[in-house]
Amino acid sequence: xxxxxxxxxxxxxxxxxxxxxIVSWLKKPINFSLFTVLFIGxxxxxxxxxxxxxxxxxxxxxxxxxxxxxxxxxxxxGTSLIIGETNIRPMIFPFLxxxxxxxxxxxxxxxxxxxxxxxxxxxxxxxxxxxxxxGKRVGIISAFIYGVLWIxxxxxxxxxxxxxxxxxxxxxxxxFLRAVKPEKELDYKSFAYSLVLxxxxxxxxxxxxxxxxxxxxxxxxxxxxxxxxxxxxxxGIIGVSPMFIFFIINFVLYGNIFPALFGNYLTSGxxxxxxxxxxGLLNYIPVYLTPVLFVLFxxxxxxxxxxxxxxxSLINKNEKLRGGLILILILVLFFSFFIFYLKAAEDxxxxxxxxxxxxxxxxxxxxxxxxxxxYSKIAGVLILVLMLVFGGYAQYKQADPLIxxxxxxxxxxxxxxxxxxxxxxxxxxxxxxxxxxxAIYYADRQYxxxxxxxxxxxxxxxxxxxxxxxxxxxxxxLNGYLQDNQKNxxxxxxxxxxxxxxxxxxxxxxxxxxxx
Numbered sequence: 001x002x003x004x005x006x007x008x009x010x011x012x013x014x015x016x017x018x019x020x021x022i023v024s025w026l027k028k029p030i031n032f033s034l035f036t037v038l039f040i041g042x043x044x045x046x047x048x049x050x051x052x053x054x055x056x057x058x059x060x061x062x063x064x065x066x067x068x069x070x071x072x073x074x075x076x077x078g079t080s081l082i083i084g085e086t087n088i089r090p091m092i093f094p095f096l097x098x099x100x101x102x103x104x105x106x107x108x109x110x111x112x113x114x115x116x117x118x119x120x121x122x123x124x125x126x127x128x129x130x131x132x133x134x135g136k137r138v139g140i141i142s143a144f145i146y147g148v149l150w151i152x153x154x155x156x157x158x159x160x161x162x163x164x165x166x167x168x169x170x171x172x173x174x175x176f177l178r179a180v181k182p183e184k185e186l187d188y189k190s191f192a193y194s195l196v197l198x199x200x201x202x203x204x205x206x207x208x209x210x211x212x213x214x215x216x217x218x219x220x221x222x223x224x225x226x227x228x229x230x231x232x233x234x235x236g237i238i239g240v241s242p243m244f245i246f247f248i249i250n251f252v253l254y255g256n257i258f259p260a261l262f263g264n265y266l267t268s269g270x271x272x273x274x275x276x277x278x279x280g281l282l283n284y285i286p287v288y289l290t291p292v293l294f295v296l297f298x299x300x301x302x303x304x305x306x307x308x309x310x311x312x313s314l315i316n317k318n319e320k321l322r323g324g325l326i327l328i329l330i331l332v333l334f335f336s337f338f339i340f341y342l343k344a345a346e347d348x349x350x351x352x353x354x355x356x357x358x359x360x361x362x363x364x365x366x367x368x369x370x371x372x373x374x375y376s377k378i379a380g381v382l383i384l385v386l387m388l389v390f391g392g393y394a395q396y397k398q399a400d401p402l403i404x405x406x407x408x409x410x411x412x413x414x415x416x417x418x419x420x421x422x423x424x425x426x427x428x429x430x431x432x433x434x435x436x437x438x439a440i441y442y443a444d445r446q447y448x449x450x451x452x453x454x455x456x457x458x459x460x461x462x463x464x465x466x467x468x469x470x471x472x473x474x475x476x477x478l479n480g481y482l483q484d485n486q487k488n489x490x491x492x493x494x495x496x497x498x499x500x501x502x503x504x505x506x507x508x509x510x511x512x513x514x515x516x
Contacts, residue, residue, distance in 0.1 A: 034127070034140050041123045041147020045156050048403050049116050052157040053108055055407050056414035061159045062437030067094035068101055069440060080449065081436040087259050092204045093161045111159055118167035119156040123147055125170035130359045132177045133323030134366070141362035141388065148392045149354065150399035151288060151347055157403055161205050162351050168201035169208055170355060173326070176215055182317050186224045188235040195239020203246050208352060210337065214329045221325075222316045278343040281335060284350055285357060290394035292387060293361045300364030304328065331356040361391075412495035412505035413471060417442035419493055420508065424465060431460055431511075432467035433474050450475055460511055469506040470497075488512050 025031050057065060063085045070076045071094060093114065100110050126146040131139030146152060155162050172194045179190035194215070202209040219225040226232035247257040286294040304324040308315075315321050334353050338345035365387055373380030420430065420443040430439045431448040439447035448463050454477040460466070466489060468474060468482065482489065489509040497503040 030136060030140070034136075034143070037140050037144040037147060038123065038127070041143060042120055044148060044153055045116060045119055045123075048153055048157050048399075049111070052403065052407055053111060055157065056410040057159060057441065058410060059437060062441045063089065064094045064097060064159065064161070066437045066440040067091070068097035069444075071095065071098040072101055075444075076440055076446070079436075079447070081440065081447075087254075090161065090203050090206055092200065093164060096164075097159075107159070115156060115159060115163045119152065119163040122163065122166040122170050125167070125174050126355060126358060128174045129170060129177065129323075129355065130362055132174060133320060133327070133359065134363055137369075138359065138362045138366045141365050141384075142359045144388055144392065145289075145293060145358040145361055145395075146354065148395040148399075149288065149358065150290070150395045150402070151351075152354065153395075153399040154403055154406075155348060155351075160348075162348055165201055165205040165208065166351060166354070168197050168204060169211070169352060172197035172201055172211070173355065176218075177319075177323060177326070180218060180222050180224055180322065182222070182319055182322070186219075186226060186232065188231045191232075192235040192239045195236065196242060199240055199242035199246075203242065205352075207334065207337065207349075210333050211330065211352075214326060214333065217329070218322060218326060222322060275343050278339045278345070281339050281345050281350070284345075284347055287347065288350075288354065288357055289361060290391065290398060292391040292394060296364035296368070296387065296391070297357060297361040298364070299367060300360040300362070303367060304360060304363060327356040327359055410471060412497065413438050413469060414442055416467070416469075416493070416495045416506040416508060419495075420445060420465065423493075428464040429462055430465050430467055431463035432469070433478070434469070434472035435467050450478070453477065454481065463511055464513075465492075466509040466511055467506065468509070470504070471506075482509075 026035060063081070066076070066081060067085055067089065070082050076082045096114060097110055100113065123143060123146055127139045127143035129139070130142030175190045175194035175197065179187040179194055181187065198208065198211055198215070202212075216225075250259060251257050285297065289297055305328065308321055308325055308328065311318060311321050315325060331353050334350060338349060365384060368387070369380045369384040371380075372383055417435075417438045420428070420439075424443075424445070426444070429446045429448060430443065431450060432439075433450040436447055436449070439445050448461055451458065452475060454475070458477075458481055468478060489511060491507060492510045493508045494501075494504050495506045497505045
């Protein structure tokens with residue numbers, strides 16, 4: 001019995017020692033800065049996540065959710081939506097979502113595990129990458145910028161692949177940087193980790209596969225492409241083994257190792273001849289960063305490019321030059337893909353370049369700080385803080401109203417199809433235009449698509465209900481058809497944009513079978 005008080009005393013002593021270590025660590029200004037920056041980034045994510053935890057899903061979110069549901073029941077095999085989405089979308093995200101659905105975990109848990117936690121993880125890896133290349137201060141500044149980056153906050157509130165993708169990609173970049181350190185032989189373990197993570201990132205978002213070519217180039221320039229060493233091949237094969245498995249599964253199911261790439265699904269939205277290159281996409285850089293941070297980005301970019309050019313022969317020996325080159329190549333390669341090949345992009349399609357934008361901006365801020373600190377340490381700190389405060393505030397002003405105003409987008413579609421699920425037989429078939437993923441995800445119902453035109457007349461087939469809505473342009477003939485067939489259609493529910501119920505957003509009609 002005497003041993004119990006001793007054990008308790010020892011545990012209390014160990015706890016006090018741990019507390020002392022934490023307090024001692026936080027007393028150092030740079031460590032306290034890191035803690036503060038990470039706290040701010042996580043706090044923003046938690047705040048907006050909780051605010052938007054029940055918001056309606058957008059089309060792409062619904063497509064992933066529909067794929068996840070179909071992986072469980074296979075009830076929509078052969079439908080146009082599932083066939084098309086399976087060919088063009090990576091399957092990692094819907095597969096993980098389907099596992100959560102199998103466990104009867106709701107949408108909130110899916111948001112936490114597939115979006116919120118990966119977003120927080122990517123924040124931490126941004127710090128580690130910035131620290132690995134340019135030192136701890138640049139890492140902290142990078143984490144701050146990324147933590148408040150408006151587009152990142154906005155999509156942390158969306159059930160899309162981007163946050164999961166960036167967590168895998170940034171982790172891969174970090175381990176690759178550790179693998180190719182100049183003072184020693186290639187770290188094979190970190191190299192294998194990097195390739196495994198990049199393989200998973202690629203299967204989460206196909207464009208990430210371009211980073212494999214960046215890694216290959218850096219290995220050549222760093223003189224670490226050890227083709228004559230067994231360890232190198234072991235690490236490489238282990239690293240890309242997820243991709244091999246992915247190719248084998250595709251070949252067995254579709255007869256094509258990469259349908260999205262080699263099946264003519266990943267194509268430009270242009271004819272490739274008359275459409276000019278989309279140089280206007282470069283405007284997304286200042287859009288991402290907002291004015292103050294964009295100026296810092298330009299400063300950092302000019303210095304980094306200059307250093308790479310004059311020190312190119314030293315890349316195999318200089319970690320800073322090599323890391324800077326990786327960042328530049330990520331920016332150039334992804335923008336080139338969308339500018340010269342697809343000739344179009346949405347802001348989120350360029351998410352992978354965020355790592356370059358924030359770290360180069362942080363490098364620029366640190367350059368200004370170090371320059372001013374030569375004359376006055378206080379002035380250097382003050383200007384650095386002011387730059388980050390104004391830059392962060394601009395990001396907040398961009399993110400906050402956007403997240404709040406889009407919070408109720410497509411609410412009536414969610415309400416309407418959830419009503420259909422609760423108030424119609426499970427065997428019901430819904431027909432409409434632009435309803436496919438809503439019918440699957442929210443209503444758990446089969447669907448039919450309205451024809452684009454009525455040149456051959458409208459065939460409602462075996463549909464039981466017709467949905468008309470205002471969220472995508474409806475076929476030109478639909479209004480006339482609804483007017484001419486009032487006896488054959490019964491309005492059973494209407495969902496409105498306004499509380500006065502004067503602006504219909506979605507109308508549900510029951511089709512009278514006697515008239516079909």
